[in-house]
Amino acid sequence: xxxxxxxxxxxxxxxxxxxxxxxxxxxxxxxxxxxxxxxxxxxxxxxxxxxxxxxxxxxxxxxxxxxxxxxxxxxxxxxxxxxxxxxxxxxxxxxxxxxxxxxxxxxxxxxxxxxxxxxxxxxxxxxxxxxxxxxxxxxxxxxxxxxxxxxxxxxxxxxxxxxxxxxxxxxxxxxxxxxxxxxxxxxxxxxxxxxxxxxxxxxxxxxxxxxxxxxxxxxxxxxxxxxxxxxxxxxxxxxxxxxxxxxxxxxxxxxxxxxxxxxxxxxxxxxxxxxxxxxxxxxxxxxxxxxxxxxxxxxxxx
Amino acid sequence: xxxxxxxxxxxxxxxxxxxxxxxxxxxxxxxxxxxxxxxxxxxxxxxxxxxxxxxxxxxxxxxxxxxxxxxxxxxxxxxxxxxxxxxxxxxxxxxxxxxxxxxxxxxxxxxxxxxxxxxxxxxxxx
Amino acid sequence: xxxxxxxxxxxxxxxxxxxxxxxxxxxxxxxxxxxxxxxxxxxxxxxxxxxxxxxxxxxxxxxxxxxxxxxxxxxxxxxxxxxxxxxxxxxxxxxxxxxxxxxxxxxxxxxxxxxxxxxxxxxxxxxxxxxxxxxxxxxxxxxxxxxxxxxxxxxxxxxxxxxxxxxxxxxxxxxxxxxxxxxxxxxxxxxxxxxxxxxxxxxxxxxxxxxxxxxxxxxxxxxxxxxxxxxxxxxx
Numbered sequence: 001x002x003x004x005x006x007x008x009x010x011x012x013x014x015x016x017x018x019x020x021x022x023x024x025x026x027x028x029x030x031x032x033x034x035x036x037x038x039x040x041x042x043x044x045x046x047x048x049x050x051x052x053x054x055x056x057x058x059x060x061x062x063x064x065x066x067x068x069x070x071x072x073x074x075x076x077x078x079x080x081x082x083x084x085x086x087x088x089x090x091x092x093x094x095x096x097x098x099x100x101x102x103x104x105x106x107x108x109x110x111x112x113x114x115x116x117x118x119x120x121x122x123x124x125x126x127x128x129x130x131x132x133x134x135x136x137x138x139x140x141x142x143x144x145x146x147x148x149x150x151x152x153x154x155x156x157x158x159x160x161x162x163x164x165x166x167x168x169x170x171x172x173x174x175x176x177x178x179x180x181x182x183x184x185x186x187x188x189x190x191x192x193x194x195x196x197x198x199x200x201x202x203x204x205x206x207x208x209x210x211x212x213x214x215x216x217x218x219x220x221x222x223x224x225x226x227x228x229x230x231x232x233x234x235x236x237x238x239x240x241x242x243x244x245x246x247x248x249x250x251x252x253x254x255x256x257x258x259x260x261x262x263x264x265x266x267x268x269x270x271x272x273x274x275x276x277x278x279x280x281x282x283x284x285x286x287x288x289x290x291x292x293x294x295x296x297x298x299x300x301x302x
Numbered sequence: 303x304x305x306x307x308x309x310x311x312x313x314x315x316x317x318x319x320x321x322x323x324x325x326x327x328x329x330x331x332x333x334x335x336x337x338x339x340x341x342x343x344x345x346x347x348x349x350x351x352x353x354x355x356x357x358x359x360x361x362x363x364x365x366x367x368x369x370x371x372x373x374x375x376x377x378x379x380x381x382x383x384x385x386x387x388x389x390x391x392x393x394x395x396x397x398x399x400x401x402x403x404x405x406x407x408x409x410x411x412x413x414x415x416x417x418x419x420x421x422x423x424x425x426x427x428x
Numbered sequence: 429x430x431x432x433x434x435x436x437x438x439x440x441x442x443x444x445x446x447x448x449x450x451x452x453x454x455x456x457x458x459x460x461x462x463x464x465x466x467x468x469x470x471x472x473x474x475x476x477x478x479x480x481x482x483x484x485x486x487x488x489x490x491x492x493x494x495x496x497x498x499x500x501x502x503x504x505x506x507x508x509x510x511x512x513x514x515x516x517x518x519x520x521x522x523x524x525x526x527x528x529x530x531x532x533x534x535x536x537x538x539x540x541x542x543x544x545x546x547x548x549x550x551x552x553x554x555x556x557x558x559x560x561x562x563x564x565x566x567x568x569x570x571x572x573x574x575x576x577x578x579x580x581x582x583x584x585x586x587x588x589x590x591x592x593x594x595x596x597x598x599x600x601x602x603x604x605x606x607x608x609x610x611x612x613x614x615x616x617x618x619x620x621x622x623x624x625x626x627x628x629x630x631x632x633x634x635x636x637x638x639x640x641x642x643x644x645x646x647x648x649x650x651x652x653x654x655x656x657x658x659x660x661x662x663x664x
């Protein structure tokens with residue numbers, strides 16, 4: 001039970017603001033997906049539409065082959081954990097968990113207990129009295145123990161300290177391995193979570209920038225560093241006949257570093273090294289920064 | 303654990319090859335499953351699987367259905383032979399180039415090499 | 429693995445009912461205690477000459493349900509959606525609960541009158557009443573029960589409409605929405621009051637029918653305001 005997701009020319013508008021502007025992509029399901037985007041890029045809007053929190057203004061959205069909006073059979077299997085957790089403020093933590101137990105068909109109470117201990121959640125405290133990080137930990141507990149076939153975490157780690165965050169990533173991975181399902185993680189801490197992603201979706205200004213396997217995406221980024229004139233010449237050579245985009249350039253004195261995006265085959269790599277230039281990798285986070293920097297990249301980065 | 307120098311799945315494959323060459327993984331010994339590997343190094347299982355897949359297609363590992371993945375009996379020897387070939391290109395030549403750049407005469411380099419005591423644990427299978 | 433919508437709505441009704449049981453019981457306990465205290469005090473100092481139960485039950489229950497309706501739409505609905513229910517199931521479930529509560533409140537009001545008349549006979553107050561006891565016939569009982577039930581339906585329904593209106597439109601436009609939102613309550617009250625005949629609680633059939641229409645109208649409003657209610661981002 002790992003629903004796929006299909007989105008076709010999806011549009012969402014709030015009054016005069018266009019949040020999603022013709023988004024199209026397809027996720028097979030059963031994987032851990034990373035959803036990356038700048039603030040205001042439309043990430044949360046997309047997730048809201050997937051989880052049937054909002055109705056699309058136009059286009060099509062399918063979860064497990066069906067439109068999720070007001071579709072009881074589909075929404076039962078979706079768990080959307082947002083940055084500010086949707087629980088009753090006046091209740092105790094134990095009550096919020098009991099509520100989920102009553103209502104969620106796949107709830108695993110034993111696993112929830114384990115997570116409560118792991119994150120040291122104070123069961124008898126009222127939710128409104130929780131520290132920011134504890135509230136997030138509660139959200140994560142709800143999200144994981146619900147075992148929904150489509151589980152979405154939208155920056156659910158806010159306020160959590162680094163050890164707790166890493167405990168979350170470990171639990172997420174382990175539970176995914178034990179109970180495969182479709183998981184979407186939307187995050188700004190790309191380098192922390194990046195290794196968990198099988199596929200990555202990057203959106204910017206409501207449109208799709210990239211949807212690719214994480215490893216493949218990383219392999220398409222490269223930095224060429226060396227004497228400025230050599231770098232310029234070589235990058236120019238590489239670009240002829242290849243679909244290569246220059247994402248950025250940095251210069252310090254006579255040394256230049258140019259970041260390119262595109263497939264570099266073995267011969268291209270050999271050329272770079274033979275020219276005495278340094279060919280380096282580009283971290284996913286840096287690729288993300290470059291790809292969402294200029295609007296021109298939206299057309300060029302396929 | 304993994305850096306950005308090359309795709310993670312390649313680094314995984316390299317790591318396992320290193321372990322085999324160093325003798326940490328013996329022939330016909332079972333290796334961790336992809337899920338165990340993924341959980342241990344905190345990476346996506348598909349990435350781990352890709353690395354293992356490479357090793358299987360290179361013949362370094364073999365699979366026994368329903369049981370797991372094992373180190374091929376001749377893996378160690380083949381890997382050592384491959385690395386021996388690459389040793390001069392990847393280790394010696396750059397060392398010599400570096401010595402030249404630093405202005406170190408080659409005789410000094412050779413003298414230093416002959417003085418280094420032979421390590422009896424260096425796995426020398428004459 | 430498919431649960432029918434009826435059972436999802438039923439689950440919602442049960443959860444809300446269970447969750448509010450204490451508050452509901454507490455409400456009626458307060459009403460009862462207030463009534464008993466008032467009767468005792470007036471009787472002691474002045475000598476009671478009229479029924480007092482209606483003072484406590486003519487307004488409080490319906491406004492209490494109004495508040496629950498507002499909460500249901502603005503607080504519980506978003507939470508249920510977050511836990512994987514549809515808006516429709518929440519509407520149906522809370523509607524069913526509202527129906528049950530309306531019937532229960534109607535019954536409790538009658539029971540209260542019954543207790544009061546027993547207390548009055550036992551203490552001799554019934555001989556001193558200036559007006560005849562409000563409920564002197566089955567018709568009276570039916571009249572007041574129907575009146576109570578209809579109001580206990582239209583008030584929470586309107587509460588839902590107002591709550592959803594504020595949630596959806598925000599403070600400014602939500603306040604403008606008060607005007608069409610409250611209309612069914614206003615009209616129902618007028619229709620029921622205009623149905624007065626000789627006895628205080630006699631109910632014109634036309635009045636009751638008009639009030640029932642108002643209940644239906646507010647239910648329709650509730651449907652439209654909730655149908656595609658966007659669940660807001662909660663951060664800020």
